[in-house]
Amino acid sequence: xxxxxxxxxxxxxxxxxxxxxxxxxxxxxxxxxxxxxxxxxxxxxxxxxxxxxxxxxxxxxxxxxxxxxxxxxxxxxxxxxxxxxxxxxxxxxxxxxxxxxxxxxxxxxxxxxxxxxxxxxxxxxxxxxxxxxxxxxxxxxxxxxxxxxxxxxxxxxxxxxxxxxxxxxxxxxxxxxxxxxxxxxxxxxxxxxxxxxxxxxxxxxxxxxxxxxxxxxxxxxxxxxxxxxxxxxx
Numbered sequence: 687x688x689x690x691x692x693x694x695x696x697x698x699x700x701x702x703x704x705x706x707x708x709x710x711x712x713x714x715x716x717x718x719x720x721x722x723x724x725x726x727x728x729x730x731x732x733x734x735x736x737x738x739x740x741x742x743x744x745x746x747x748x749x750x751x752x753x754x755x756x757x758x759x760x761x762x763x764x765x766x767x768x769x770x771x772x773x774x775x776x777x778x779x780x781x782x783x784x785x786x787x788x789x790x791x792x793x794x795x796x797x798x799x800x801x802x803x804x805x806x807x808x809x810x811x812x813x814x815x816x817x818x819x820x821x822x823x824x825x826x827x828x829x830x831x832x833x834x835x836x837x838x839x840x841x842x843x844x845x846x847x848x849x850x851x852x853x854x855x856x857x858x859x860x861x862x863x864x865x866x867x868x869x870x871x872x873x874x875x876x877x878x879x880x881x882x883x884x885x886x887x888x889x890x891x892x893x894x895x896x897x898x899x900x901x902x903x904x905x906x907x908x909x910x911x912x913x914x915x916x917x918x919x920x
Contacts, residue, residue, distance in 0.1 A: 788828075795830035795868060802912040804841055804905040805875070809918035813882050813895050820876040820905045820912075824868035831867050834876060836860040838908040841878050843917070846900050854878045856885035857893075 789799065806818035818841050824830060837859065843852040866874065883893040898920040905912035 789826055789830060791828045791830075792867070793828070793830055795824060795826070795832035797910040799824060799826035799830055800832060800868075800907075800910060801825045802905055802907055802910050804903045804912050804915040806903065806915070806917070808916065809920065810882075812898055812919055815880060815882045817877050817879050818903060820878060820907065821873055822868070822876065822907060823873040824870055827870050829867055829869050831865060833908070834864040834866055834874065836862040836864070836876075838906075839876050839878065840906045841880075842904050842906070843880075843896075844902045844904065844914075845896070850886070851896055851901065852880065852883070852885050853887065854880070856887050857889035 789796070801821075801823040803821045803823075804818060805821055807816050810816045820839050820841060822832065822834065824832075837855075839854070841854045842850060845851050868874065882895060884896055885891075885893055896919055899918075901917045901919060902914040903917050904914050
């Protein structure tokens with residue numbers, strides 16, 4: 687092998703061998719360089735890609751994460767505070783009731799300043815014509831004035847069932863002008879005569895003597911009424 691055999695001179699064969707060896711070394715060297723370059727380039731790209739991904743994944747210093755920028759944290763959300771309700775105003779205190787003014791001397795006698803009663807015999811026979819009295823009394827502590835006109839006076843009789851039997855103003859109404867000043871405790875008796883017969887306000891019905899029994903007399907002076915006074919007819 688080291689001594690080439692052939693028709694050509696030995697120098698030719700050595701030159702051929704050196705050329706082949708050179709080409710082989712060139713091929714091997716080029717292939718090794720390409721492999722090293724390929725490996726170095728792939729590692730660099732991976733490093734660059736990883737660095738870029740890290741850079742993209744890592745937020746800039748001082749900036750919140752992307753999700754935090756889009757969705758605010760609950761701590762950062764301010765809940766509106768409802769306005770405080772105004773305190774209820776205290777109810778106004780009721781005004782103290784003023785005491786009714788005391789009547790002055792000479793004022794009119796109100797119904798609450800007089801007492802009214804009917805007096806007369808407790809029993810009368812059938813057909814009798816008794817006289818009843820309407821008694822007005824000043825029950826206040828001061829003198830007062832009361833109108834006692836005859837048109838304001840009346841005595842009415844009722845039977846035991848509450849039916850009206852007779853009224854002093856039914857058939858013979860009278861009118862007068864009678865205004866009096868009544869001293870405290872003073873009483874005035876106003877006489878009214880009953881004819882002993884029944885009557886009704888229009889005085890058109892037949893008048894008859896009431897049947898024996900128990901009756902009641904009720905007096906009136908304008909707007910003031912008396913308690914019932916019993917009357918027996920028999």
